[in-house]
Amino acid sequence: MLCDGPTSRTRLVVCEVKTRTALGFGAPAEAVTAAKAARIRRLTAAWLTAHHARWCEIRFDVIAVVCPPNGPATVEHLQGAF
Numbered sequence: 001m002l003c004d005g006p007t008s009r010t011r012l013v014v015c016e017v018k019t020r021t022a023l024g025f026g027a028p029a030e031a032v033t034a035a036k037a038a039r040i041r042r043l044t045a046a047w048l049t050a051h052h053a054r055w056c057e058i059r060f061d062v063i064a065v066v067c068p069p070n071g072p073a074t075v076e077h078l079q080g081a082f
Contacts, residue, residue, distance in 0.1 A: 011057040014044050016081075019065040028064035029078055037082040 016036070018028035040060065048055070062081040067073040 010055055011059060012044075012048075012053075012055045013059050013061055014040060015061045015063055016040060017063040017065065019067060021067055021069060023066065028066060029062045029076070029081065032062050032082065040082075 016032055018031045020026075020028045037060065044058065044060075047053075059080055060082050062078040064076040064078065065073060
């Protein structure tokens with residue numbers, strides 16, 4: 001996802017989306033471990049290299065979704081999560 005920053009600089013936002021139906025195994029964002037974050041960073045670097053892209057800023061976000069079977073879904077956007 002590309003966004004224009006507040007100073008007209010270009011920013012790349014990489015989002016990891018995690019979904020749970022219940023919290024018995026922890027909150028969705030807890031599934032983004034240090035190892036997973038490192039892998040996403042490596043993949044982002046590879047993508048930037050493959051596309052000859054240059055960015056002023058890269059931000060890594062997590063979108064945490066909980067969809068309980070008998071209730072409304074909740075969505076939490078954690079900007080700059082890692």
